Amino acid sequence: MEGNVRVGLIGLGEISLIHEAGYQESGAAQLVAFCDVDIERARERAEPYGAKYYDDYEKLLEDEEVETVDIMLPHYLHYKVAKEALLAGKHVVVEKPVTMKYQEAMDLIRTAKSMGLRFFVAENTRYVKAYQEILQVLRSGELGNVYYVRTLIAGSEVARYSDTGSWIRQKSRSGGIVLDAGVHTFYLFRWFFGGIKEIKDAFSWHLLGADAEDNAVIIGELSNGAFFVSQFSDTSELPWTERLEVYSRNGVLLVDQLVNPPAKVYHGTMDEEGRVLGVEYDPVGWKARSIIEEIKDFVGAIVEKRDSLADPEDAAYAVKDVEEVQSKLSVREHI
Ligand SMILES: NC(=O)c1ccc[n+]([C@@H]2O[C@H](COP(=O)([O-])OP(=O)(O)OC[C@H]3O[C@@H](n4cnc5c(N)ncnc54)[C@H](O)[C@@H]3O)[C@@H](O)[C@H]2O)c1
Incomplete structure (x- = not known):
């Protein structure tokens, strides 16, 4: 370069x-x-x-x-x-x-x-190796029509929430977890499945007592007709992870950054081993690696006068999806 x-x-x-x-x-x-x-x-x-x-x-x-x-x-x-x-x-x-x-x-x-x-x-999602590998499987037609997708983004922001002056606690400054983490998932939905058709329901929790929500569950329908359930959690005491499950009549794709190996595709109840996709187990570094690749892509895009892999319009649409979720968000009682 x-x-x-x-x-x-x-x-x-x-x-x-x-x-x-x-x-x-x-x-x-x-x-x-x-x-x-x-x-x-x-x-x-x-x-x-x-x-x-x-x-x-x-x-x-x-x-x-x-x-x-x-x-x-x-x-x-x-x-x-x-x-x-x-x-x-x-x-x-x-x-x-x-x-x-x-x-x-x-x-x-x-x-x-x-x-x-x-x-x-x-938007580092575009540069996560597991998702890049999954896309190959989805595009190959091996799975056929997808009817259900489940996602999770989880980790702990408890330390930052405990700082009462932190911007992350304030809904007007951070947008809560639906904005902070939701944009990753909604970007992924647009990239893989053409986006969200409808938000059916959305719940949030404020377990840490801040006015920004720290947990949320969102249920909806994707443009391809599949239903989805997405969970976001800032109070999960484990290394930051993302999980994606994609269900079709022909098989199931599973990604979990805390599982070794992190990405597999299964075909049927007898397929006990599943097929391992070419993704290295890196529970600590997977996210940082995707961010480093993203920055390298941006620098390359400037030098080579080309587009970046992550399209800013897709990132903007993810914010639009968040606005739709916010309009339907109901706050659950503390537990
Ligand atoms: N892609 C990802 O997975 C990922 C992970 C973490 C954070 N982020 C994003 O990165 C951004 C920053 O998050 P963070 O966790 O590093 O936040 P942070 O609070 O740790 O850091 C923000 C920094 O900005 C400084 N700052 C605040 N107001 C300023 C101002 N007016 N002028 C100059 N400096 C100012 C603060 O002093 C602080 O050092 C957010 O948009 C966040 O969503 C993305």
Whole structure:
């Protein structure tokens, strides 16, 4: 890959370390500026690169050396900062969820197009090896018509919820787990099955006592006619995992990042072993690997002037699905 993409990072939380690794692995990016309201954090991260550091993102946007801005901020800031970055003439990478509202996401996509800039949404689902392998099976026709899909995204945010000042606790700032995790699943549904036809019901729980929901179950119908049940949990005391079950009359596909091997396809009750799909068991690193591949793809897309695998419009539609869920969400009593 040729060329040097000059990148400025805004929001230096945990996820930014993985993005940084992606830029390094790309071999075609130069990290020229770091920004966080915590100036000490920005300084420490900039130092090894001899890069500039700021505590005000507007200063980073004024920096002419920065040509691509990577936004890894709390959700309520995505739209505002991404819009300002585009208007400042920068290419933009923004973490998921692209924005908190569908119309905002479409506005960013239109703004980037009208200004001749590149706009990427860091939807790592598109780069998860297990899902890429599953897609091959679905496209091969081996399974035939899918009639039921079940998904789970689970892990623990209990520590972050226990910080009463954390943005993740506040529905207006994070959107709750339906936005935070739901966009991954709804993106997957669009990628694999053409999206969601109808949300039938949606429940949420606030087990940690915050006004953002920390658990949710959503039931609906996909565009291909299959029913789905999706569960999201921020209170599961296990390593972050995703589970996907796809049922058809010919067989069943199973993905679970905590199971070894993580991806298998079964055909019938006598098929005890199932067929192992080519996915390495990596319960700790599977997500980070997908994010690193995503960043490498974005850098490649800029250098080679091509589209990225993850289409920002699909990420925007996932936010639209979340809006539909929110309109039907009923809150369950604490248990
Ligand atoms: N793809 C994934 O699986 C995945 C996983 C984790 C997080 N994320 C996404 O990454 C984004 C960031 O999440 P996180 O967990 O790293 O959050 P975080 O709270 O750990 O980090 C956010 C950082 O932004 C800084 N910040 C806040 N306001 C700022 C401002 N106005 N200007 C500059 N800096 C500011 C904070 O000081 C903090 O360092 C979110 O969109 C989240 O959904 C994605």
